[in-house]
Each structure stands twice: as structure tokens, then as C-alpha cells.
Amino acid sequence: MALLTPRDLENLSMQLEENDETIKRVTGLDVRGICEELYGTKPGSLKVGIIPITAGDGIISNFASSLLFITQYFGLEGAITEHSDMTGYYEAVSQGADIILMADDHMFVAHNLRKGKIVSNHVATGIIYAEIASRFREASSKDILVIGLGRVGYAGAAHLMKKGFNVYACDPNRGFLEKAVKELGIKPYCSEDRKRFSMVLEATPNANTISEGMIEERCLVSTPGIPCGLPPEIGKKYRVDLVMEPLVIGVASMLYSVI
Ligand code: 2YC
Ligand code: MG
Numbered sequence: 146m147a148l149l150t151p152r153d154l155e156n157l158s159m160q161l162e163e164n165d166e167t168i169k170r171v172t173g174l175d176v177r178g179i180c181e182e183l184y185g186t187k188p189g190s191l192k193v194g195i196i197p198i199t200a201g202d203g204i205i206s207n208f209a210s211s212l213l214f215i216t217q218y219f220g221l222e223g224a225i226t227e228h229s230d231m232t233g234y235y236e237a238v239s240q241g242a243d244i245i246l247m248a249d250d251h252m253f254v255a256h257n258l259r260k261g262k263i264v265s266n267h268v269a270t271g272i273i274y275a276e277i278a279s280r281f282r283e284a285s286s287k288d289i290l291v292i293g294l295g296r297v298g299y300a301g302a303a304h305l306m307k308k309g310f311n312v313y314a315c316d317p318n319r320g321f322l323e324k325a326v327k328e329l330g331i332k333p334y335c336s337e338d339r340k341r342f343s344m345v346l347e348a349t350p351n352a353n354t355i356s357e358g359m360i361e362e363r364c365l366v367s368t369p370g371i372p373c374g375l376p377p378e379i380g381k382k383y384r385v386d387l388v389m390e391p392l393v394i395g396v397a398s399m400l401y402s403v404i
Pocket of ligand 2: 270369391393394395396
């Protein structure tokens, strides 16, 4: 799974501001508003313990500080533990953390110790980026394309099916596609169909996954994917809005879903 680099997390507040402006323009709500409607929750004065984890590739220099920025931005009280791993966990719980945020190379979780609610970044990210795509005010129909059916795309496709959208999806991994058709009832998308979409959720770790034949002249592409799946020339040639941000939107979804 693609790991964030310190470079991805530079200018996080500027990236958030730019994306929040686009989201507000194309959906009518900002990230806060969408999360409140999506989860029916509002952040109160909860304490969030942020615990650096040294497992695997280890600590990403500005990952914990980015989580602190995000926690505070959404009105919660955050603290990064002095110690990492199990010692850090003990420190956070002893200091009264209501919610724990920690990530190794495979799982990034938010765990509400008071309510016993836990969510992974993959699921929360898939859901919020799907929700953003689905709220495109200029959408021409309820048809929506999901590119990538890994842990993020699958969660996004499941959410969109539950919301009653016509979900078309593709993934180079036939097993992933068959699983999603069987379990979610999504329709397999193949480029020969020549079907075009005004809403796209792109959830792959690859560039240039979106081709010209897939999108309508006016389109919203919503993606947590790094690198960006939308080729710049296509974004310029058509009236495409792009919502793409490396961490804040996904973490906001995690926090709102467990508070
Ligand atoms: O600094 C730390 O505590 C590191 N153990 C954090 C590792 C995060 C690894 N995960 C990722 O980079 C991506 C993120 C987009 C969120 C999920 N996977
Ligand atoms: Mg994000």
C-alpha cells in the first residue's frame, strides 16, 4: 500500500483550503458540513491521543504533527504522546484520551475508547470521497464511476450503492471486480461501453487512470489517490473539478465517524 511521504504532507492547510473551496462550490457544503450530515455527529470537547508508531517503515516525520493540525482544525483537543508504540498508548490512555489515532504501514485507525467505535482510514476515506463525488450539483444522472476496488474503492462503492446510485466500477484485478459485483451488485465498467460519467471516484495508487472516453464535458473527480489519476491535459480540456488531498479529508471522516 502506498505510504505517505513528508513531501505529500507539506502545506496541508493550503491544500485543505483549496479543496474545501472546490467542495463547497460543487456540492454546496464544506467538509465539516458533509461530515456532519453523513455521520450525524458534531465534534464536542473530546481529547484525541496521537501515538507515533515505529513498526514497519517507521515514523513519518510530519505525520503526527499533521494529525494534530487536523484534530485541532475540526475543534477537538489533540496531543501527540511523548513516547511511541505501546508506551505511547499507555501514556495517551492514562492522560484521558477519548479517541486514539495511530497508524502502522497497513492500518491507520481512529478508536473511540468511550463508545468502542473504531474505523480504518481506508473505509472512512472511501466513504467521504464517494460522498463528495455523489453530491456533485451539476451531475447529469445517478450514474457514478468508481475506478479501483481495493480497500478504499470498495468502501466507496458500497456506500454509493447504499445511497442508491448506479455504480459502475473497474479494477485490473479481476478478483476484486468479481467480488464487488457479487457482494455489492455494482456494474462492471469497460471502456468499450463508451459510457461517460459526470461523477468519478478514483481510488488507485496510479497516475493516468482516467481517460478521455470516461468523463462527460462537465465532471467532478474525487480522489484520495496519490499520484493523481486525472491527466492534467484532460483536466484542462474539459470542465473538470478535482477534489484531491492527501490526508485531512480522510482523517476528518475518521473522526466524525467515531465521535
Ligand atoms: O508516523 C507514524 O506513526 C507512521 N507509523 C505512520 C505510517 C502511516 C502509513 N500509512 C500511510 O501513509 C497511508 C495514509 C494515507 C493513511 C493510510 N495509509
Ligand atoms: Mg484525504
